[in-house]
Amino acid sequence: MKKIKLLHILTELQLTNGITSYVMNHYQRLDHDKFQVDFLIVKTADQKYIDMIEKHQDRIIQAPRLSMKNYAKFVKHAKTLFTENNYDIVHSHEFNWGMPYLVEAKKKGIAVRIFHAHATQSSPSLVKKIRNALLIPKTIHAATDLWSCSEVAGKFFFKDKPFYLSHNAIDYERFLFNQEYRDDIRSILNLEKDIKLIGFFGRFEAQKNPMQTLDVFKELLILRKDVHLLMVGGGSLEPKLLEFISENNMDQFVTMFSPRRDIYKFYSAIDLFMLPSLYEGLPVVGVEALFSNLKQVYSTNITRELNLIDSITYLPLDLSVDMWARKVSQLLDQKSERVLKSSDKLNIYKIDYQAKMVEEKYLSFFKGA
Structure with a gap:
């Protein structure tokens, strides 16, 4: 069976980061005979996660340094990334710097493009809120599927649009x-x-x-x-x-x-x-x-x-x-x-239950294909 190629887009792979915990809790329980996984990050990765990813012969990909001044670099990197890699699923946990990657994934015809909401506000900074108000609709438009960690986060980002609820579950x-x-x-x-x-x-x-x-x-x-x-x-x-x-x-x-x-x-x-x-x-x-x-x-x-x-x-x-x-x-x-x-x-917060649900959700995208 050909493996499903999955790309996670998130800021970092660090121990005290909640999005990291969500992604890696699911990654540990993923059937690695069915999935090949890359992680696109802009910051750093803890050695614990580096070892885990290398064990499964998966990859961490470094994006340009996080800065709005680097926006053109993000666009260029996204084009290169999706030209060199044929992903089946792009699962983005970022609405700002992740936006050009979802947009480029759409241009390349990647069938499953997930935008996953993890917060109830885009930023405490007024300037960044204004910037993000422009980026979020583009991110949503580029996605095929909308996910959220909670009802309140989903309603904040997606308003009346339907979304899949994937709870932050743990071991x-x-x-x-x-x-x-x-x-x-x-x-x-x-x-x-x-x-x-x-x-x-x-x-x-x-x-x-x-x-x-x-x-x-x-x-x-x-x-x-x-x-x-x-x-x-x-x-x-x-x-x-x-x-x-x-x-x-x-x-x-x-x-x-x-x-x-x-x-x-x-x-x-x-x-x-x-x-x-x-x-x-x-x-x-x-x-x-x-x-x-x-x-x-x-x-x-x-x-x-x-x-x-x-x-x-x-x-x-x-x-x-x-x-x-x-x-x-x-x-x-x-x-x-x-x-x-x-x-x-x-x-609903037990990882074995949620991990099974998420894996089945991933696989459901390709049933009958």
Whole structure:
């Protein structure tokens, strides 16, 4: 049987990137006897994913450096890419720099061109919003199929157009509460048993709003000292975060780690997960926190679709950080059962189920061909 050639278009292949997690969770479970997969990225790839892709004799392709000044280079690269490669499916997770690739794929007659929405806003920047308002319709027009990670993301991008819902699913068993993980990680952090640990896991970029987490934690320290903040991630805001921590004498209360391959262990160690994003589709870290049965505090910009077991508290970003801190403090004092008694309500976020659905969807495009 001739393999189906699939191209994924995404910014990077990094550990704390939600789109990366979606793509690679599915890639691990794909039938590699049926599919040959390329990954087109503009940034970097973690060695874990490089090894995984090389193991299956697939490829990572580097696109031009991410910059609107390079737009002509993207167009030229897209023409070269689709002249040299006969793809059956192009699955784009990018609406801005990915646009010329979908457009060129359409010109080359590639039968299946998927645009996959992962957010509920195109950018926090007004200038970029205006730019993206021009790019998004072109991306949609170049696609044959529209996909979304959530209802809210799909409605934002596609309005009344029909779309296929492909949930952000995970290998959930790794994220179930584990006392050994909790003890090990808290020992590494040198935390006493009565210390309440708050977690922020994600990219240190404007969208994820990590500064809000630090602002809230600063206020929380005024209320109580039996707390510690763990931030795991990386990104352009890291220097600013470190400067804030130092200037406010919070060094002994905050620990920052680079992206980790064993991040699943850290969910068991924390007592509350915080994600005050400016916008989201459906965050993978939120799904991971669900299976760990954690108390969670999110901005109201994150979809209620995630709140399947009523473990999430939503707060508006225009609410004072003092009120955020008071709510976090209240939640930390509430007793809760960490062991998830049943995960049936979360079945849609289990990767084995979703991966089978996505593979069948891919194959359905070619039935009878």
